[in-house]
Amino acid sequence: MSKRSNNGTAYDLIGPEDGDVLVLIHGLGLRRETWSDHLSALAEKYRVLSYDLYGHGETVQPPKTPSLKLFARQLAELMEELSISSAHISGFSLGGMINRRLAIDSPELVSSLIILNSPHERGEEAQKLVEERAAQTSAGGPGATLDTTIERWFSPDYIRSHPIQIQMVRDWVLANDPDSYALCRQVLAHGVKELIRPTPAIDKPTLVITCENDSGSTPAMSHGIAGEISGAETLIIPELQHMGLMERPELFTGPTLKFLNTLNSQGKSNG
DSSP, rough: OEEOOTTSSEEEEEOOOSEEEEEEEOOOOOOGGGGHHHHHHHHHTSSEEOOOTSTTTTSSSOOOOOHHHHHHHHHHHHHTTTTOOOOOEETTTTTHHHHHHHHHHGGGGGEEEEEESOOOOOOHHHHHHHHHHHHHHHHTTTTTHHHHHHHHOOHHHHHOOOOOOOHHHHHHHHHOHHHHHHHHHHHHHHHGGGGSSSSSSOOSEEEEEEEESSSSSOOOHHHHHHSTTOOEEEESSOOTTHHHHHHHHHHHHHHHHHHHHHHHHHHHHOO
């Protein structure tokens, strides 16, 4: 059963109590169950904190107009309440924007970043398209562009062969409050602008992953993110689309664990 923090955040905390903390941040319209098929592997060694963003899942609605800073503050407050002084922060899509914002605003809380299928500098035409989709959501609610979204998120084979999982994701999105969801989609659309070439630059160990056919968080964007963070690694997973982490979770947990274990090994050798 999930717990609830003082700021109304629903969360789960599993794994060895003496393990390094790994925080998992889901994407727009989703909820912490996005990570369900990742948890058993990650929690063998790490203390895994997953939670619902403001306005999502079992968490309260945003206390003020959503922004990357607000979402970063939500996590900072949760970590403080749980006496987590620093953690590895893994974020998917919007979550990969939030963890970068946290690294900018509160770098002392971040041991490393894992940025999954997250957007970056889009170019004028692509930025306009994303803003138009956000406007459509404002007019028609979470379901306004959901069919098209599902086709962008999942491969055709997965949509055909996993109807239960696809319906579950649809239900997650449709359960969102329309006004809150529209505002959060505006954050996804416009928030990347505040993450491009920040000053000072992010200097945390970073792994950036996306999928070959992710049209909204492209390989070029992932290379762009990594190019702005000294020493960052980039991994492009073949063929999959935006929600590759649900289609093939092992292709994400494997590199994540390798990255974290390498950091731990380096830390011990330097200690």
